[in-house]
């Protein structure tokens with residue numbers, strides 16, 4: 001595994017990753033890639049203290065100057081796109097095109113954040129009192145904690161970090177234990193951007209971009225620390241349930257992006273060719289390990305058989321596309337580990353016991369990668385939406401159901417605990433608009449004639465219900481990373497009270 005070359009290219013010394021309590025393996029073939037030291041309680045404390053000091057200096061740097069640092073970071077990412085993507089492939093098992101796409105998301109959010117650094121606008125509000133002006137000011141917030149998952153090991157951090165930096169915050173990042181090297185690579189590139197920033201006479205404080213390595217305990221310490229006013233956490237609903245109450249207990253804010261159970265409704269008027277292509281990318285891409293992966297297909301009974309026949313044909317031709325993600329012809333890489341494969345098999349067994357008819361889903365042996373867990377994506381025909389369908393299994397399983405009328409389709413669509421992403425395939429304007437309306441999809445993302453995954457960074461990303469309610473990335477998600485002050489200024493000589501109160 002040629003990881004040393006990639007590490008050197010991003011400014012890291014491979015020799016420094018040879019000892020420590022955290023053993024990292026590549027999902028491609030199970031090779032051990034590194035050993036790293038994790039952070040104990042006192043190291044966590046010192047790291048947060050450093051980040052807090054950095055915040056105190058950084059908050060006073062004008063926002064457009066902060067944007068310049070993020071612009072320089074974006075340049076480092078452009079220059080090292082291939083190397084960083086190669087690390088993502090090695091640690092997360094993503095195919096080359098998707099790993100490059102992930103780094104592209106980082107570059108895009110840096111560009112977005114840089115522009116935003118001149119647009120952190122507050123409102124001017126009409127005061128009810130004469131000689132008074134009201135307005136709002138957005139101030140930097142503090143240390144932003146970021147917990148990220150293995151499946152988007154760099155982009156999700158970048159969505160948070162690029163916005164946090166222009167908003168005047170520092171960032172403490174706890175990456176997944178499965179992908180620490182890609183995190184350290186980002187930090188190293190960020191340091192290079194800081195060095196170039198310094199050449200222009202500006203200083204980025206030490207501690208602006210910190211990393212904590214370790215297990216759930218480290219995440220809990222970050223969640224408990226009152227010096228961290230915002231914790232942004234991406235991962236399973238189980239993780240969110242563990243972390244969010246701890247943050248709430250100290251009145252901190254959390255921004256949660258948890259499980260999804262994303263569906264597609266296919267109506268009688270849908271373009272089935274388009275639907276099949278969208279289903280393939282969103283159900284089997286990233287080996288079913290996106291939070292936005294398509295997991296439920298709700299097809300009208302008039303198109304169901306045709307659609308499923310086409311899909312099963314397409315799925316049956318996938319075998320040659322499953323393999324080592326470093327090879328250009330591969331479309332489906334490995335699952336992250338054996339536990340993930342076991343979970344997939346467990347859900348398929350449960351689906352059978354709940355009346356499902358399972359096609360494919362077995363383990364695939366990839367020559368030279370025998371220790372990796374490669375799986376053939378599964379399609380499961382269900383007669384109804386049973387418990388297993390309502391549960392998110394982070395693997396390539398597509399449950400297919402059918403419906404008779406649109407009310408039934410929308411009810412089935414919304415009858416799951418998660419609310420991340422959704423879509424409808426239709427050429428009927430009424431159906432499309434109804435799906436997007438208040439009585440339609442209850443998700444944070446609702447699309448027409450495109451699949452649920454692969455969102456651009458310009459929109460707010462996140463979802464409702466057990467997905468956690470947070471919004472990251474584009475639109476006005478930046479407001480999460482700042483605190484709002486409402487200001488009333490009296491420029492007159494009287495002291496009129498609001499609500500017409502006369503006092504004394």
Ligand code: UN1
Pocket residue numbers: 105151152156234289290291292452453454455456
């Ligand atoms: C995730 O899986 O945590 O929309 C994020 C998408 C990507 C982000 C997924 N832009 O699929």
